[in-house]
Amino acid sequence: MSINRRQFVGIGGAAAGAAWLAQSASAAAQATAARAPAGAAPPPAQRTAAGYVPVVTPNGSSLPLRVVGRVKVGHLVAEAVQNEFAPGLRAECWGYNGGTPGPTIEAVEGDRLRIYVTNRLPEPTSVHWHGLIISNGMDGVAGLNQRAIQPGETFMYEFVVRHPGTYMYHPHFDEMTQIALGMSGMIVVHPRRPRGPRVDRDFALLTHEWRLDVGARRPDPNEMSDFNVLTFNSKSYPGTAPLLVGRGERVRIRLGNLSPMDHHPIHIHGVSFKVTATDGGYVPDSAQRPETTVLVPVGSTRVIEFVPEEPGDWAMHCHMTHHVMTQMGHGLPQLVGADMSRVDRRMSRIQPGYMTMGTRGMGNMGEMDMPIPDNSLPMRGGPGPFGYIDMGGMFTILKVRENPERADPSAWYQYPPGSVAGPADPDRLRADGIVVEPAPVKSPA
Numbered sequence: 001m002s003i004n005r006r007q008f009v010g011i012g013g014a015a016a017g018a019a020w021l022a023q024s025a026s027a028a029a030q031a032t033a034a035r036a037p038a039g040a041a042p043p044p045a046q047r048t049a050a051g052y053v054p055v056v057t058p059n060g061s062s063l064p065l066r067v068v069g070r071v072k073v074g075h076l077v078a079e080a081v082q083n084e085f086a087p088g089l090r091a092e093c094w095g096y097n098g099g100t101p102g103p104t105i106e107a108v109e110g111d112r113l114r115i116y117v118t119n120r121l122p123e124p125t126s127v128h129w130h131g132l133i134i135s136n137g138m139d140g141v142a143g144l145n146q147r148a149i150q151p152g153e154t155f156m157y158e159f160v161v162r163h164p165g166t167y168m169y170h171p172h173f174d175e176m177t178q179i180a181l182g183m184s185g186m187i188v189v190h191p192r193r194p195r196g197p198r199v200d201r202d203f204a205l206l207t208h209e210w211r212l213d214v215g216a217r218r219p220d221p222n223e224m225s226d227f228n229v230l231t232f233n234s235k236s237y238p239g240t241a242p243l244l245v246g247r248g249e250r251v252r253i254r255l256g257n258l259s260p261m262d263h264h265p266i267h268i269h270g271v272s273f274k275v276t277a278t279d280g281g282y283v284p285d286s287a288q289r290p291e292t293t294v295l296v297p298v299g300s301t302r303v304i305e306f307v308p309e310e311p312g313d314w315a316m317h318c319h320m321t322h323h324v325m326t327q328m329g330h331g332l333p334q335l336v337g338a339d340m341s342r343v344d345r346r347m348s349r350i351q352p353g354y355m356t357m358g359t360r361g362m363g364n365m366g367e368m369d370m371p372i373p374d375n376s377l378p379m380r381g382g383p384g385p386f387g388y389i390d391m392g393g394m395f396t397i398l399k400v401r402e403n404p405e406r407a408d409p410s411a412w413y414q415y416p417p418g419s420v421a422g423p424a425d426p427d428r429l430r431a432d433g434i435v436v437e438p439a440p441v442k443s444p445a
């Protein structure tokens with residue numbers, strides 16, 4: 001049986017949910033407690049012979065390429081994969097080479113790539129190289145440019161990557177199902193001659209959205225509006241690996257969006273960045289506006305660059321508020337301000353300990369010390385250094401450090417004494433002329 005979040009946490013569901021909670025002793029919510037998300041430390045910013053810093057795909061990998069003659073040869077296997085979105089939530093998705101998204105394909109302008117694609121799915125597939133300008137027969141639209149790759153078959157794609165940039169790959173057969181189940185990946189083509197200021201860090205993040213009902217084994221590819229798991233590189237916070245960078249370094253983040261339906265305004269705290277490229281090419285210097293949020297439309301890439309000035313743990317997230325929620329956080333009845341005491345009293349006769357949730361807002365609900373159903377996420381994010389971080393989903397952390405090579409990516413920022421906001425000092429309040437009126441006493445209804 002799969003229950004959806006409405007049934008689970010709806011007002012009636014609060015009672016049904018409480019019963020569920022009483023039965024289920026899963027401590028998945030607590031499994032992640034008291035530790036920072038483990039992050040893959042990016043390798044030291046070593047430049048390759050071609051003069052670029054290799055791309056880091058947080059929570060992911062790059063496709064190994066063998067040089068055969070003058071061709072770089074890679075192999076993608078389209079297959080069902082187990083994906084752990086965050087500790088406590090797994091599902092059978094579709095992807096490439098054991099993961100979703102598939103490995104990032106990294107090449108240099110002018111390279112000839114030969115990519116073999118083996119289909120281990122139960123239905124046909126194809127691969128489209130989104131944004132690359134290549135010969136038409138390699139473009140991968142099943143029915144239009146090639147016949148579909150049948151289950152068990154291996155196809156060969158071969159093309160020269162003529163234009164440096166940030167691209168993506170995904171199936172162009174049964175797109176709705178295959179992309180929704182996680183089949184996507186990034187393509188990075190470095191310029192043969194470096195252009196623009198030298199970059200010290202280079203990251204690739206692919207946004208996605210999923211409908212994954214509590215208890216379900218697979219995401220639902222038929223969903224078209226009501227997504228409940230939002231991800232960077234198919235991970236929800238706290239499963240997302242942080243981006244560890246140095247203060248004063250030039251950082252590039254390549255954002256791609258192969259969500260089924262939604263554009264994502266990606267916001268980064270503590271920095272001002274410029275959009276330097278899209279999947280269509282470079283943005284001329286004269287057209288690069290400073291921004292703190294970049295809208296990444298479905299089927300697009302946006303490349304941003306910035307130099308962080310301030311060390312710290314800076315939030316990076318989609319600014320759609322429902323996209324930083326997790327499975328259980330959507331679709332609740334509006335109860336803020338409601339007086340539910342009579343309902344609670346009556347309900348507690350049949351369900352001891354019953355309490356309606358949400359009457360004082362929804363903050364902190366993720367940290368409530370209550371068990372949740374197997375294979376589900378608590379409502380929100382995870383524990384932080386000052387309490388619970390009330391964001392999950394499409395959320396990660398930009399960790400700016402003085403010495404990133406020696407920093408522990410899973411450690412929180414150490415704040416200089418006296419630099420953290422806290423309760424106001426009454427003497428200081430008075431001296432500054434701030435009068436805080438006592439809250440009005442609420443009269444009984």
Ligand SMILES: [Cu+2]
Pocket residue numbers: 262263264265318319320323394
């Ligand atoms: Cu979003």
